[in-house]
Amino acid sequence: MAEKEEVKLLGIWASPFSRRIEMALKLKGIAYDYVEESLDNKSPLLLALNPIHKKVPVLVHNGKAILESHVVLEYIDETWKHNPILPQDPYDRSKARFFAKLVDEQIFNAGFVSMTKAEQQGREDLAEQTRELITYLEKELVGKDFLGGKSVGFLDLVAGSMIPFCLERGWEGMGLQVITDDKFPEYKRWVKNLEKVESVTDCIPPKEKHIEHMNFMVGRFRSS
């Protein structure tokens, strides 16, 4: 590795998609510059680097832009090979990738839309759908400290940044308890394990401010 390599992350403090990239960089001990973007006032740099989606996160490594959070995580793991975040076995890798997709597509979608429903029934139905999907992670956690096994891995970063440290805060702000202690003991244990990992906790947004932000976002997308 050259000593003066450029590692820059364009992110948004409340975005789980950004936060997981910082977690990975910290787990690997990679120094980086962080540039805070604004949802409502995107920088010319962001628009130039990600003209198709105009979204964070964007990782810039020696002048090259890497886009989409799962793709960025894979890039980080392939570029700095120490402290691997993806499992070594191809089947275990396939499971991590499969569940990561489930988290960012189905769980994020059902979970976030559940908050935007003004009407009680629609909200409950989607919360139940989210709960059912999280049951699959509950099963994956049996007998493990982390989804990655003995240490934090790719799926922990994706699911951790999204569910306990984003969706749950939104629900909490609305007085809803979607993930109950009795039905999700493994999940609850996992969250406690995550909270002991400095590279993770360093990247979790401050709780009160985050809940306020989630309330604001939910208000933007409110529907019946």
Add this chain to the structure above:
Amino acid sequence: MAEKEEVKLLGIWASPFSRRIEMALKLKGIAYDYVEESLDNKSPLLLALNPIHKKVPVLVHNGKAILESHVVLEYIDETWKHNPILPQDPYDRSKARFFAKLVDEQIFNAGFVSMTKAEQQGREDLAEQTRELITYLEKELVGKDFLGGKSVGFLDLVAGSMIPFCLERGWEGMGLQVITDDKFPEYKRWVKNLEKVESVTDCIPPKEKHIEHMNFMVGRFRSS
């Protein structure tokens, strides 16, 4: 490799998500058993192997199920390392993964929904959106035989199975020409190159039957 290993693919003949897996297996020269599924009558085996999504493709390798087509392609590349389909360089890999996601999310979605619009204006707007997205692939193809460079790679399998050998057939069946020769010369050259690769052409569904099927699918989702 054990001699009697099990490699089985559950697929649907008209699904680009299935076809690309067969292309990859053929490029690698991996013998496999193929099980045809039906959209309207899914087998107990499919439901057991993919209880969350209940979708093809499912690759079964020595009793283990691998799900989601990009994940399956990565698994195949990691398990049988000869004739690699992903580039070796991490940045090139990130680009292939980024564009593959673009194809299966944005391009597939805009392209397919464009066909289902009964109303002319909505259809044209979405066709134009699809066209703009395909422009990004057009740029990627300049100076290359394939998206993967000198040979067919991951992104060729994803984009090839989806755009020329699926979406274009749907549009053709409706008398629409979305990807014109004058605006997409690199794309058109690429399709001709793909048509010279036996592992690809072996997995392209018969054209007339495919157009008929696409018309049927479009009818199911028809909206104004």
